Amino acid sequence: MGLFHKQKSQNGLSDEEAAELEGHFLDENFREELRNHGRLYFEKVINENARLFKEDLDATIVQVNTELKDHVVGRLDASIVRINDELKEHITKQLDDQFSQYGKVLKDAQDTALQSLSSSAQAVQEQHQQLSATLQKSIANQNVMATSLFEKNMAGMTATKEAQDAALQTLNGSVQAVQEQSQKLITTLQENIAKQEEALMRAFEGNMARVIEHYLLGALGDQYDLKAQLPSIIQQMEDNKQAILDDMKL
């Protein structure tokens, strides 16, 4: 900057004068003003440079981002493809191995089950044969027992029927005898009843008078007070007055 460079005075002043003049002009206030002016200018330059630097930096960052993105995507795609291929091969291999193992195990299990089924079927067939034999034997025994029991029952029923016939015959005879006895009893009873009736009637007639007397005694005894009897008593005493008088005079 030209202000701070030592310059020869154009109007012919000596250095001392110039220095004095300079000192006169370049006092503290002026220096401070210059400093402020310089500071403002410096700030302006710095801000401009910072703005330009920022724009450049932003553009650079955008570019770097784009390139980085493309690069990462490309690398990832390649890695994915490669990993897919490797995984596919690995899984295919694993599956093949497991399928082969499963097939082997399944075949073994099928063989074992088939063998077991065959043995079970054979056992069932043997048991079936045994049961058939036992059943036939049992049926034969039952037939024999049923035949025997039937024959026994038939004999019993025949005996029972004969006994019933005999009892019926006896009962018929008894009924006839009872009827005859009943007829005799009825006849006798009727005769006895007639006799009893006659005797009772005779006794009743004989006792009827007493019954009437008793009834009269009971009926009158409760309801006949002395006042009601008084006229009758006085009349009877009047009728026997002479006899009483004679007795009292004795």
Added chain:
Amino acid sequence: MNESQIKTHADFVLSPNVVSKSDISRLVSEFERVDNDLTTASVRSKVGTNEPTQLALSPQLTDFLNQNALKPGNAKERGEIIKQLRLLKENVPVIHMTFAVTADGESLGQLVQWLRTSVHPQSVISVGIQPALVAGVYLRTPNHVHDFSLRTVLKSQHEVLVKELEILRGSR
């Protein structure tokens, strides 16, 4: 009333409410009690403690004294009355009458009135009860018995009743 005026027991008139011999006994005992009271009052009057004597007489004794004009005068007269009353009690003619039911006083009064009018003026009754008589009276004098009960009447008519029943049966 002097001694000559006192009636004898044979002259006493009995009131209708004196029916039995026990009524006469009550008259005697009551008159004795009156005599005692009057004697006591007399003694007290002599001593000086003269309290008025209140004589409470039963209707039977009152009627008897009135009908026979008797007054409890001095002690001697009262003693004579007591004596005659005792004689009356001993000599009164008694007729025993047995009834089928309990005898009320009114009926007994009528009966004794008839006896005093028709048989003897001093007749009294000795009452008994016998439900078996049914009705009527069983009367006993000193020497005889008169059965006027319904039981005896029915018993005497028993044969008649049997004949009537036989006739009734024959008609049926």
